[in-house]
Amino acid sequence: MIRLLAWLAGTLLLLVLAAGGLLLAAVDRQPLVNRSETIAPLAVAQARWLFQTNDPRRLRPGEARQTAIPVALIDEGINYAASRGLRGRGGLLLNGDAAEIRLSLRLPGEHYLNLRASIPPGPGEPRLASAALGPLPLPAGLLELALNTAIEGTGYGREWRLARSAIRNLNYDTRNQRILVSYVWEPAILERARAIALNPAELDRIRIAQRQFAALLDHHARGAKVALPDVLQAMLAGTGDDQRQQRRAALLVMAAYLAEKDLAAIIPDARNWPQPRQVMLMLAGRYDSAQHFVISAALAAWAGEPVADAIGVYKELADSRHGSGFSFADLAADRAGTRFGEGLNRDDAKLQAALQNTLREQDLIPSLAGLPEYISARDFRRQFGDPSSPAYQRLNAEIEQRLAALPLYRP
Numbered sequence: 001m002i003r004l005l006a007w008l009a010g011t012l013l014l015l016v017l018a019a020g021g022l023l024l025a026a027v028d029r030q031p032l033v034n035r036s037e038t039i040a041p042l043a044v045a046q047a048r049w050l051f052q053t054n055d056p057r058r059l060r061p062g063e064a065r066q067t068a069i070p071v072a073l074i075d076e077g078i079n080y081a082a083s084r085g086l087r088g089r090g091g092l093l094l095n096g097d098a099a100e101i102r103l104s105l106r107l108p109g110e111h112y113l114n115l116r117a118s119i120p121p122g123p124g125e126p127r128l129a130s131a132a133l134g135p136l137p138l139p140a141g142l143l144e145l146a147l148n149t150a151i152e153g154t155g156y157g158r159e160w161r162l163a164r165s166a167i168r169n170l171n172y173d174t175r176n177q178r179i180l181v182s183y184v185w186e187p188a189i190l191e192r193a194r195a196i197a198l199n200p201a202e203l204d205r206i207r208i209a210q211r212q213f214a215a216l217l218d219h220h221a222r223g224a225k226v227a228l229p230d231v232l233q234a235m236l237a238g239t240g241d242d243q244r245q246q247r248r249a250a251l252l253v254m255a256a257y258l259a260e261k262d263l264a265a266i267i268p269d270a271r272n273w274p275q276p277r278q279v280m281l282m283l284a285g286r287y288d289s290a291q292h293f294v295i296s297a298a299l300a301a302w303a304g305e306p307v308a309d310a311i312g313v314y315k316e317l318a319d320s321r322h323g324s325g326f327s328f329a330d331l332a333a334d335r336a337g338t339r340f341g342e343g344l345n346r347d348d349a350k351l352q353a354a355l356q357n358t359l360r361e362q363d364l365i366p367s368l369a370g371l372p373e374y375i376s377a378r379d380f381r382r383q384f385g386d387p388s389s390p391a392y393q394r395l396n397a398e399i400e401q402r403l404a405a406l407p408l409y410r411p
Contacts, residue, residue, distance in 0.1 A: 033090055033102050034104070035079060061185065064184050065182070065184075067180075069180075071092060071094055097172070098121070098129060098130075099119045100119075101115075101116070103115040116131065121169075121171050127144065131143050166183045198307065206249045207270075207273055210263065211274050213254065221279075224279045226282065228293070231281060235254065237355065251298035252302065255314050256314065259291070259314035283361060283364065284333075284365050288327075293336055295311065295315050296335075296337030297337040297338070325374045325376045326376075327372075329373050339403065350410075367402060371395070
């Protein structure tokens, strides 16, 4: 729902921009939306809660549900989409009896295009009730027709129709700043969303990476301890114009494996792919370090794309899997993996050179000696208070110093 509204907002503004004859009369001197593009931590927490309470994997076909979506969450999503896709700003607010999408696009010379579009509550599919570009009213019906035609032209018409038809009713809780959505679950929505998130070329690269990974592990006995650097180097040895994409695919496959999650959860066809043998991938003599390193590397390599949502779930699983408390050693492995994934993304020369030679554990991760582990929540509060405390910051700085000492991550 959040992505659909964000996409709706961006497409509405693009359609309006195509009507060049309106621009002169519609230009404003002040932006309707003036904010930063940063996503608040609260919005991330709200998104996680929303997914947990409406996990599509637990819904039955045809099941009727109602969920309450915080307005602030959709507001953040629209602003993020407007900032990244249109270099503008956006938002959502409950304005009387309607939800109003607002967008501002900066023009040369301190001028702005400001768009308003309102969606009223009520039964059935969401509809635009009114729209305006600056001081000029726009025909809502015509704008909606143009929007639907434009979406059909992009090839996403079926997904748009599926999502809209699933909604049975919208209600606005102004007092608590929530949008109450009644819907009927249709599994095809999830299947189509997966298909959108990964295009055919990406799916093919991930399938090849899965097959390669299964072949590599097939040479080891079940349950054997296997050095992660050896497997990582073999998986990232690809060449060609799409080398970066191949390596991202390899990291995704390995992240799912180390999170002990089936790739079929996000790629249905993967249930028919070769399955890697169960071994213990080790880094710095530890399985949990390999987990944190690879999952964080994959998260950095896929940053900003829908697949990153699934990898973020993998990271949460790794963080909570052992239930043994907070670990600064795991934090160091996370930081090292993030730098590794970022290096892959920017084709870092040092990383390229390292992959041409023999990768060693000490190339990938700093020494974990002396970093506190297995800290319960109670002990963490007693020893550190919170992450802003001097005690926590000292250990954080120590981890950063150890990372900076490694040639691969040296600034």
